[in-house]
Amino acid sequence: MMQSIKKTSSVIFFILLAMLDIWAVSTQNKDLEMLCKPLLMCALVLYYIVRVSKPNFWLVSALFFSFWGDVFLLFDAEFFMFGLGSFLIAHILYVKMTLGFFKERKMVPFVKAFLPFALFFTAVLFLVLENLHELLIPVIIYGFVIALFGSVASLHAKETKTRASTWLLFGAVLFIISDSCIAINTFYAPSLGFDIAIITLYLGAQFIICKAVILQYKKSNEHKI
Numbered sequence: 146m147m148q149s150i151k152k153t154s155s156v157i158f159f160i161l162l163a164m165l166d167i168w169a170v171s172t173q174n175k176d177l178e179m180l181c182k183p184l185l186m187c188a189l190v191l192y193y194i195v196r197v198s199k200p201n202f203w204l205v206s207a208l209f210f211s212f213w214g215d216v217f218l219l220f221d222a223e224f225f226m227f228g229l230g231s232f233l234i235a236h237i238l239y240v241k242m243t244l245g246f247f248k249e250r251k252m253v254p255f256v257k258a259f260l261p262f263a264l265f266f267t268a269v270l271f272l273v274l275e276n277l278h279e280l281l282i283p284v285i286i287y288g289f290v291i292a293l294f295g296s297v298a299s300l301h302a303k304e305t306k307t308r309a310s311t312w313l314l315f316g317a318v319l320f321i322i323s324d325s326c327i328a329i330n331t332f333y334a335p336s337l338g339f340d341i342a343i344i345t346l347y348l349g350a351q352f353i354i355c356k357a358v359i360l361q362y363k364k365s366n367e368h369k370i
Contacts, residue, residue: 203242273332309360316353
């Protein structure tokens with residue numbers, strides 16, 4: 146009974162925080178956003194750890210660096226590179242986590258899975274290219290890593306066809322779209338609409354990735370019984 150209450154409370158807490166943060170972004174209430182943003186990944190970790198007895202190290206680490214990415218990006222251009230670096234590490238950790246779900250790794254299927262994400266990133270890159278200047282190399286590196294995350298999630302979903310892998314792919318795609326919106330919003334056509342889309346997609350992606358890992362954990366435990 147107590148465990149059920151913890152699970153319900155944790156998801157309600159995250160959803161309420163997410164709604165408050167989205168509202169803060171949409172109304173440009175910086176004070177409220179400063180309050181909500183640092184709590185979001187903490188709430189998501191809480192949502193995750195009350196549902197598993199053995200947390201996935203890579204997921205929790207990715208959420209930890211996502212927390213720092215959220216905090217740094219609160220200060221806009223001043224700490225943009227720190228935010229970009231934090232989320233770059235988070236995506237690398239997500240790639241590492243996803244690779245851990247594979248039984249075997251084959252190069253040819255991976256390359257095929259990588260191509261659509263690489264083409265999508267290239268299209269976004271050409272859109273913002275003129276305004277990147279000294280950020281060109283960091284953005285290319287970041288784009289390569291998020292395309293890598295999408296490709297390993299896609300390959301995992303294609304090979305296993307489980308609910309967990311499907312949710313993980315969905316979360317990865319939402320994350321990539323959110324990051325693409327950040328690039329367009331920052332370097333091409335800033336708008337409040339993009340700000341709202343970015344935070345909504347981002348929070349949805351992080352929640353769905355956690356849900357996928359919880360499902361993967363339950364599936365793994367079923368096989369041990």
